[in-house]
Amino acid sequence: MDRADGQRPRLIVGVTGASAPQLAIHLLTTLRKLGTVETRLVMSRAAHRTIELETGLRPAEVAELCDVSHPRGDIAADIASGSCLTLGMAVVPCSMKTLAAIAHGYSDDLLTRAADVCLKERRRLVLATRETPLSLVHLRNMVAVTEAGAVVLPPVPAYYHRPASLDDLLAHVTGKILDQFGIGHESFPRWQGPRKPPTPQLSEDSYEQQ
Structure with missing residues:
Protein backbone atom coordinates (compact mmCIF):
# COMPACT_ATOMS: atom_id res chain seq x y z
CA MET A 1 0.00 0.00 0.00
CA ASP A 2 3.00 2.33 0.44
CA ARG A 3 3.95 4.70 -2.36
CA ALA A 4 7.13 4.27 -4.37
CA ASP A 5 8.79 6.96 -2.24
CA GLY A 6 8.14 4.93 0.91
CA PRO A 21 -20.85 15.64 9.79
CA GLN A 22 -20.57 12.84 12.36
CA THR A 39 -5.33 12.05 5.40
CA ARG A 40 -5.89 15.34 3.58
CA LEU A 41 -8.96 17.29 4.66
CA VAL A 42 -10.97 19.96 2.85
CA MET A 43 -14.12 21.43 4.38
CA SER A 44 -16.63 23.60 2.55
CA ARG A 45 -17.89 26.87 4.00
CA ALA A 46 -21.26 25.28 4.82
CA ALA A 47 -19.51 22.34 6.51
CA HIS A 48 -18.06 24.71 9.10
CA ARG A 49 -21.53 25.85 10.08
CA THR A 50 -23.07 22.36 10.06
CA ILE A 51 -20.29 21.00 12.27
CA GLU A 52 -20.96 23.70 14.83
CA LEU A 53 -24.74 23.22 14.76
CA GLU A 54 -24.88 19.42 14.77
CA THR A 55 -21.88 18.40 16.85
CA GLY A 56 -21.04 21.36 19.08
CA LEU A 57 -17.43 21.10 17.90
CA ARG A 58 -15.35 23.78 16.27
CA PRO A 59 -14.17 23.07 12.70
CA ALA A 60 -10.61 23.43 13.99
CA GLU A 61 -11.21 20.48 16.32
CA VAL A 62 -12.29 18.34 13.39
CA ALA A 63 -9.23 19.46 11.43
CA GLU A 64 -7.03 18.13 14.22
CA LEU A 65 -8.12 14.59 13.30
CA CYS A 66 -6.34 14.68 9.92
CA ASP A 67 -2.70 14.88 8.89
CA VAL A 68 -3.07 17.93 6.64
CA SER A 69 -6.00 20.37 6.49
CA ALA A 76 -2.76 26.02 -5.42
CA ALA A 77 -2.65 23.12 -2.92
CA ASP A 78 -0.91 19.98 -4.17
CA ILE A 79 -4.16 17.96 -4.23
CA ALA A 80 -5.46 20.35 -6.90
CA SER A 81 -3.04 18.71 -9.32
CA GLY A 82 -3.15 15.26 -10.85
CA SER A 83 0.59 15.01 -10.24
CA CYS A 84 -0.13 14.62 -6.53
CA LEU A 85 -0.55 10.89 -6.08
CA THR A 86 -3.50 9.82 -3.94
CA LEU A 87 -5.70 6.80 -3.40
CA GLY A 88 -8.59 9.06 -4.30
CA MET A 89 -11.15 11.05 -2.39
CA ALA A 90 -14.17 10.49 -0.18
CA VAL A 91 -16.71 13.30 0.17
CA VAL A 92 -18.46 12.60 3.48
CA PRO A 93 -21.19 13.74 3.71
CA CYS A 94 -21.77 14.99 0.17
CA SER A 95 -24.40 17.68 -0.26
CA MET A 96 -26.60 17.88 -3.35
CA LYS A 97 -24.91 21.19 -4.20
CA THR A 98 -21.48 19.56 -4.21
CA LEU A 99 -22.83 16.58 -6.11
CA ALA A 100 -24.16 18.94 -8.78
CA ALA A 101 -20.84 20.80 -8.99
CA ILE A 102 -18.87 17.56 -9.41
CA ALA A 103 -21.37 16.15 -11.91
CA HIS A 104 -20.98 19.20 -14.14
CA GLY A 105 -17.28 19.94 -13.64
CA TYR A 106 -17.89 23.20 -11.77
CA SER A 107 -14.68 23.37 -9.71
CA ASP A 108 -15.02 26.68 -7.88
CA ASP A 109 -13.05 25.66 -4.76
CA LEU A 110 -10.42 23.17 -3.67
CA LEU A 111 -12.96 20.53 -2.63
CA THR A 112 -14.65 20.30 -6.02
CA ARG A 113 -11.32 20.70 -7.84
CA ALA A 114 -9.81 17.76 -5.93
CA ALA A 115 -12.85 15.67 -6.83
CA ASP A 116 -12.53 16.69 -10.47
CA VAL A 117 -8.87 15.64 -10.39
CA CYS A 118 -9.84 12.19 -9.15
CA LEU A 119 -12.25 11.78 -12.04
CA LYS A 120 -9.82 12.92 -14.72
CA GLU A 121 -7.00 10.79 -13.30
CA ARG A 122 -9.34 7.77 -13.00
CA ARG A 123 -8.88 7.57 -9.25
CA ARG A 124 -11.52 6.42 -6.80
CA LEU A 125 -14.06 9.09 -5.89
CA VAL A 126 -16.64 8.10 -3.28
CA LEU A 127 -19.59 10.40 -2.62
CA GLU A 147 -20.97 7.47 -15.58
CA ALA A 148 -17.90 9.67 -15.00
CA GLY A 149 -16.40 7.02 -12.71
CA ALA A 150 -17.45 8.03 -9.19
CA VAL A 151 -19.08 5.75 -6.62
CA VAL A 152 -22.29 7.00 -5.05
CA LEU A 153 -22.41 5.58 -1.53
CA PRO A 154 -25.39 6.91 0.44
CA PRO A 155 -24.92 6.37 4.19
CA VAL A 156 -27.78 3.90 4.42
CA PRO A 157 -27.74 2.02 7.75
CA ALA A 158 -27.49 -1.76 7.74
CA TYR A 159 -28.90 -4.03 10.40
CA TYR A 160 -27.57 -7.51 9.62
CA HIS A 161 -24.78 -6.94 12.16
CA ARG A 162 -27.41 -6.07 14.77
CA PRO A 163 -26.21 -2.57 15.71
CA ALA A 164 -26.75 -1.62 19.32
CA SER A 165 -25.75 2.04 19.12
CA LEU A 166 -25.36 5.02 16.83
CA ASP A 167 -21.62 4.38 16.81
CA ASP A 168 -22.27 0.90 15.38
CA LEU A 169 -24.18 2.49 12.49
CA LEU A 170 -21.46 5.07 11.89
CA ALA A 171 -18.80 2.36 11.97
CA HIS A 172 -20.62 0.41 9.27
CA VAL A 173 -20.68 3.41 6.92
CA THR A 174 -17.02 4.11 7.66
CA GLY A 175 -16.15 0.50 6.89
CA LYS A 176 -18.05 0.56 3.59
CA ILE A 177 -16.12 3.67 2.56
CA LEU A 178 -12.76 2.17 3.54
CA ASP A 179 -13.60 -0.95 1.54
CA GLN A 180 -13.85 1.18 -1.60
CA PHE A 181 -10.20 2.18 -1.21
CA GLY A 182 -8.91 -1.23 -0.17
CA ILE A 183 -7.99 0.04 3.30
CA GLY A 184 -7.98 -2.79 5.82
CA HIS A 185 -10.15 -2.37 8.90
CA GLU A 186 -12.32 -4.13 11.44
CA SER A 187 -15.00 -1.49 11.73
CA PHE A 188 -17.92 -3.91 11.63
CA PRO A 189 -18.55 -7.66 11.56
CA ARG A 190 -19.02 -8.85 7.98
CA TRP A 191 -21.92 -10.96 6.86
CA GLN A 192 -21.04 -14.63 7.20
CA GLY A 193 -24.31 -16.10 6.02
CA PRO A 194 -27.29 -17.13 8.15
CA ARG A 195 -26.55 -18.66 11.49
CA LYS A 196 -26.79 -22.42 11.37
CA PRO A 197 -29.40 -23.89 13.69
CA PRO A 198 -28.07 -26.34 16.27
CA THR A 199 -27.97 -29.95 15.16
CA PRO A 200 -30.92 -31.78 16.77
CA GLN A 201 -29.91 -34.44 19.25
CA LEU A 202 -31.50 -37.86 18.71
CA SER A 203 -32.98 -39.49 21.75
CA GLU A 204 -32.96 -43.24 22.46
CA ASP A 205 -36.61 -43.35 21.35
CA SER A 206 -35.56 -41.87 18.02
CA TYR A 207 -33.02 -44.64 17.47
CA GLU A 208 -35.64 -47.27 18.27
CA GLN A 209 -38.02 -45.76 15.73
CA GLN A 210 -35.31 -45.95 13.09
Missing part, protein backbone atom coordinates in the same frame (compact mmCIF):
# COMPACT_ATOMS: atom_id res chain seq x y z
CA GLN A 7 5.54 7.33 2.28
CA ARG A 8 2.02 6.40 3.32
CA PRO A 9 -0.57 6.68 0.55
CA ARG A 10 -2.73 9.79 0.67
CA LEU A 11 -6.50 9.86 0.97
CA ILE A 12 -8.45 13.09 0.50
CA VAL A 13 -11.52 13.59 2.67
CA GLY A 14 -13.97 16.30 1.70
CA VAL A 15 -16.67 17.49 4.11
CA THR A 16 -19.65 19.51 2.87
CA GLY A 17 -22.57 21.23 4.55
CA ALA A 18 -24.96 18.30 4.29
CA SER A 19 -26.40 17.01 7.55
CA ALA A 20 -24.43 14.36 9.48
CA LEU A 23 -19.93 10.57 9.38
CA ALA A 24 -16.77 12.47 8.49
CA ILE A 25 -15.64 12.69 12.10
CA HIS A 26 -15.99 8.93 12.54
CA LEU A 27 -14.14 8.27 9.28
CA LEU A 28 -11.26 10.60 10.20
CA THR A 29 -11.05 9.17 13.72
CA THR A 30 -10.88 5.62 12.35
CA LEU A 31 -8.23 6.51 9.78
CA ARG A 32 -6.17 8.18 12.48
CA LYS A 33 -6.32 5.05 14.64
CA LEU A 34 -5.39 2.81 11.70
CA GLY A 35 -2.45 5.02 10.75
CA THR A 36 -2.08 3.37 7.35
CA VAL A 37 -2.83 6.39 5.17
CA GLU A 38 -2.08 10.10 5.22
CA HIS A 70 -6.34 22.51 3.36
CA PRO A 71 -8.26 25.80 3.21
CA ARG A 72 -11.09 25.46 0.70
CA GLY A 73 -9.85 28.50 -1.21
CA ASP A 74 -6.28 27.22 -1.64
CA ILE A 75 -6.59 26.20 -5.25
CA ALA A 128 -21.58 9.73 0.55
CA THR A 129 -24.60 11.62 -0.73
CA ARG A 130 -26.90 12.82 2.02
CA GLU A 131 -30.47 13.88 1.20
CA THR A 132 -33.99 12.46 1.33
CA PRO A 133 -36.27 12.28 -0.51
CA LEU A 134 -34.38 12.58 -3.79
CA SER A 135 -35.57 14.77 -6.64
CA LEU A 136 -35.15 13.91 -10.30
CA VAL A 137 -32.34 16.48 -10.45
CA HIS A 138 -30.50 14.68 -7.63
CA LEU A 139 -30.93 11.30 -9.33
CA ARG A 140 -29.72 12.57 -12.69
CA ASN A 141 -26.65 14.09 -11.08
CA MET A 142 -25.95 10.74 -9.39
CA VAL A 143 -26.16 9.03 -12.77
CA ALA A 144 -23.81 11.62 -14.26
CA VAL A 145 -21.09 11.17 -11.63
CA THR A 146 -21.44 7.39 -11.81
Whole structure:
Protein backbone atom coordinates (compact mmCIF):
# COMPACT_ATOMS: atom_id res chain seq x y z
CA MET A 1 0.00 0.00 0.00
CA ASP A 2 3.00 2.33 0.44
CA ARG A 3 3.95 4.70 -2.36
CA ALA A 4 7.13 4.27 -4.37
CA ASP A 5 8.79 6.96 -2.24
CA GLY A 6 8.14 4.93 0.91
CA GLN A 7 5.54 7.33 2.28
CA ARG A 8 2.02 6.40 3.32
CA PRO A 9 -0.57 6.68 0.55
CA ARG A 10 -2.73 9.79 0.67
CA LEU A 11 -6.50 9.86 0.97
CA ILE A 12 -8.45 13.09 0.50
CA VAL A 13 -11.52 13.59 2.67
CA GLY A 14 -13.97 16.30 1.70
CA VAL A 15 -16.67 17.49 4.11
CA THR A 16 -19.65 19.51 2.87
CA GLY A 17 -22.57 21.23 4.55
CA ALA A 18 -24.96 18.30 4.29
CA SER A 19 -26.40 17.01 7.55
CA ALA A 20 -24.43 14.36 9.48
CA PRO A 21 -20.85 15.64 9.79
CA GLN A 22 -20.57 12.84 12.36
CA LEU A 23 -19.93 10.57 9.38
CA ALA A 24 -16.77 12.47 8.49
CA ILE A 25 -15.64 12.69 12.10
CA HIS A 26 -15.99 8.93 12.54
CA LEU A 27 -14.14 8.27 9.28
CA LEU A 28 -11.26 10.60 10.20
CA THR A 29 -11.05 9.17 13.72
CA THR A 30 -10.88 5.62 12.35
CA LEU A 31 -8.23 6.51 9.78
CA ARG A 32 -6.17 8.18 12.48
CA LYS A 33 -6.32 5.05 14.64
CA LEU A 34 -5.39 2.81 11.70
CA GLY A 35 -2.45 5.02 10.75
CA THR A 36 -2.08 3.37 7.35
CA VAL A 37 -2.83 6.39 5.17
CA GLU A 38 -2.08 10.10 5.22
CA THR A 39 -5.33 12.05 5.40
CA ARG A 40 -5.89 15.34 3.58
CA LEU A 41 -8.96 17.29 4.66
CA VAL A 42 -10.97 19.96 2.85
CA MET A 43 -14.12 21.43 4.38
CA SER A 44 -16.63 23.60 2.55
CA ARG A 45 -17.89 26.87 4.00
CA ALA A 46 -21.26 25.28 4.82
CA ALA A 47 -19.51 22.34 6.51
CA HIS A 48 -18.06 24.71 9.10
CA ARG A 49 -21.53 25.85 10.08
CA THR A 50 -23.07 22.36 10.06
CA ILE A 51 -20.29 21.00 12.27
CA GLU A 52 -20.96 23.70 14.83
CA LEU A 53 -24.74 23.22 14.76
CA GLU A 54 -24.88 19.42 14.77
CA THR A 55 -21.88 18.40 16.85
CA GLY A 56 -21.04 21.36 19.08
CA LEU A 57 -17.43 21.10 17.90
CA ARG A 58 -15.35 23.78 16.27
CA PRO A 59 -14.17 23.07 12.70
CA ALA A 60 -10.61 23.43 13.99
CA GLU A 61 -11.21 20.48 16.32
CA VAL A 62 -12.29 18.34 13.39
CA ALA A 63 -9.23 19.46 11.43
CA GLU A 64 -7.03 18.13 14.22
CA LEU A 65 -8.12 14.59 13.30
CA CYS A 66 -6.34 14.68 9.92
CA ASP A 67 -2.70 14.88 8.89
CA VAL A 68 -3.07 17.93 6.64
CA SER A 69 -6.00 20.37 6.49
CA HIS A 70 -6.34 22.51 3.36
CA PRO A 71 -8.26 25.80 3.21
CA ARG A 72 -11.09 25.46 0.70
CA GLY A 73 -9.85 28.50 -1.21
CA ASP A 74 -6.28 27.22 -1.64
CA ILE A 75 -6.59 26.20 -5.25
CA ALA A 76 -2.76 26.02 -5.42
CA ALA A 77 -2.65 23.12 -2.92
CA ASP A 78 -0.91 19.98 -4.17
CA ILE A 79 -4.16 17.96 -4.23
CA ALA A 80 -5.46 20.35 -6.90
CA SER A 81 -3.04 18.71 -9.32
CA GLY A 82 -3.15 15.26 -10.85
CA SER A 83 0.59 15.01 -10.24
CA CYS A 84 -0.13 14.62 -6.53
CA LEU A 85 -0.55 10.89 -6.08
CA THR A 86 -3.50 9.82 -3.94
CA LEU A 87 -5.70 6.80 -3.40
CA GLY A 88 -8.59 9.06 -4.30
CA MET A 89 -11.15 11.05 -2.39
CA ALA A 90 -14.17 10.49 -0.18
CA VAL A 91 -16.71 13.30 0.17
CA VAL A 92 -18.46 12.60 3.48
CA PRO A 93 -21.19 13.74 3.71
CA CYS A 94 -21.77 14.99 0.17
CA SER A 95 -24.40 17.68 -0.26
CA MET A 96 -26.60 17.88 -3.35
CA LYS A 97 -24.91 21.19 -4.20
CA THR A 98 -21.48 19.56 -4.21
CA LEU A 99 -22.83 16.58 -6.11
CA ALA A 100 -24.16 18.94 -8.78
CA ALA A 101 -20.84 20.80 -8.99
CA ILE A 102 -18.87 17.56 -9.41
CA ALA A 103 -21.37 16.15 -11.91
CA HIS A 104 -20.98 19.20 -14.14
CA GLY A 105 -17.28 19.94 -13.64
CA TYR A 106 -17.89 23.20 -11.77
CA SER A 107 -14.68 23.37 -9.71
CA ASP A 108 -15.02 26.68 -7.88
CA ASP A 109 -13.05 25.66 -4.76
CA LEU A 110 -10.42 23.17 -3.67
CA LEU A 111 -12.96 20.53 -2.63
CA THR A 112 -14.65 20.30 -6.02
CA ARG A 113 -11.32 20.70 -7.84
CA ALA A 114 -9.81 17.76 -5.93
CA ALA A 115 -12.85 15.67 -6.83
CA ASP A 116 -12.53 16.69 -10.47
CA VAL A 117 -8.87 15.64 -10.39
CA CYS A 118 -9.84 12.19 -9.15
CA LEU A 119 -12.25 11.78 -12.04
CA LYS A 120 -9.82 12.92 -14.72
CA GLU A 121 -7.00 10.79 -13.30
CA ARG A 122 -9.34 7.77 -13.00
CA ARG A 123 -8.88 7.57 -9.25
CA ARG A 124 -11.52 6.42 -6.80
CA LEU A 125 -14.06 9.09 -5.89
CA VAL A 126 -16.64 8.10 -3.28
CA LEU A 127 -19.59 10.40 -2.62
CA ALA A 128 -21.58 9.73 0.55
CA THR A 129 -24.60 11.62 -0.73
CA ARG A 130 -26.90 12.82 2.02
CA GLU A 131 -30.47 13.88 1.20
CA THR A 132 -33.99 12.46 1.33
CA PRO A 133 -36.27 12.28 -0.51
CA LEU A 134 -34.38 12.58 -3.79
CA SER A 135 -35.57 14.77 -6.64
CA LEU A 136 -35.15 13.91 -10.30
CA VAL A 137 -32.34 16.48 -10.45
CA HIS A 138 -30.50 14.68 -7.63
CA LEU A 139 -30.93 11.30 -9.33
CA ARG A 140 -29.72 12.57 -12.69
CA ASN A 141 -26.65 14.09 -11.08
CA MET A 142 -25.95 10.74 -9.39
CA VAL A 143 -26.16 9.03 -12.77
CA ALA A 144 -23.81 11.62 -14.26
CA VAL A 145 -21.09 11.17 -11.63
CA THR A 146 -21.44 7.39 -11.81
CA GLU A 147 -20.97 7.47 -15.58
CA ALA A 148 -17.90 9.67 -15.00
CA GLY A 149 -16.40 7.02 -12.71
CA ALA A 150 -17.45 8.03 -9.19
CA VAL A 151 -19.08 5.75 -6.62
CA VAL A 152 -22.29 7.00 -5.05
CA LEU A 153 -22.41 5.58 -1.53
CA PRO A 154 -25.39 6.91 0.44
CA PRO A 155 -24.92 6.37 4.19
CA VAL A 156 -27.78 3.90 4.42
CA PRO A 157 -27.74 2.02 7.75
CA ALA A 158 -27.49 -1.76 7.74
CA TYR A 159 -28.90 -4.03 10.40
CA TYR A 160 -27.57 -7.51 9.62
CA HIS A 161 -24.78 -6.94 12.16
CA ARG A 162 -27.41 -6.07 14.77
CA PRO A 163 -26.21 -2.57 15.71
CA ALA A 164 -26.75 -1.62 19.32
CA SER A 165 -25.75 2.04 19.12
CA LEU A 166 -25.36 5.02 16.83
CA ASP A 167 -21.62 4.38 16.81
CA ASP A 168 -22.27 0.90 15.38
CA LEU A 169 -24.18 2.49 12.49
CA LEU A 170 -21.46 5.07 11.89
CA ALA A 171 -18.80 2.36 11.97
CA HIS A 172 -20.62 0.41 9.27
CA VAL A 173 -20.68 3.41 6.92
CA THR A 174 -17.02 4.11 7.66
CA GLY A 175 -16.15 0.50 6.89
CA LYS A 176 -18.05 0.56 3.59
CA ILE A 177 -16.12 3.67 2.56
CA LEU A 178 -12.76 2.17 3.54
CA ASP A 179 -13.60 -0.95 1.54
CA GLN A 180 -13.85 1.18 -1.60
CA PHE A 181 -10.20 2.18 -1.21
CA GLY A 182 -8.91 -1.23 -0.17
CA ILE A 183 -7.99 0.04 3.30
CA GLY A 184 -7.98 -2.79 5.82
CA HIS A 185 -10.15 -2.37 8.90
CA GLU A 186 -12.32 -4.13 11.44
CA SER A 187 -15.00 -1.49 11.73
CA PHE A 188 -17.92 -3.91 11.63
CA PRO A 189 -18.55 -7.66 11.56
CA ARG A 190 -19.02 -8.85 7.98
CA TRP A 191 -21.92 -10.96 6.86
CA GLN A 192 -21.04 -14.63 7.20
CA GLY A 193 -24.31 -16.10 6.02
CA PRO A 194 -27.29 -17.13 8.15
CA ARG A 195 -26.55 -18.66 11.49
CA LYS A 196 -26.79 -22.42 11.37
CA PRO A 197 -29.40 -23.89 13.69
CA PRO A 198 -28.07 -26.34 16.27
CA THR A 199 -27.97 -29.95 15.16
CA PRO A 200 -30.92 -31.78 16.77
CA GLN A 201 -29.91 -34.44 19.25
CA LEU A 202 -31.50 -37.86 18.71
CA SER A 203 -32.98 -39.49 21.75
CA GLU A 204 -32.96 -43.24 22.46
CA ASP A 205 -36.61 -43.35 21.35
CA SER A 206 -35.56 -41.87 18.02
CA TYR A 207 -33.02 -44.64 17.47
CA GLU A 208 -35.64 -47.27 18.27
CA GLN A 209 -38.02 -45.76 15.73
CA GLN A 210 -35.31 -45.95 13.09
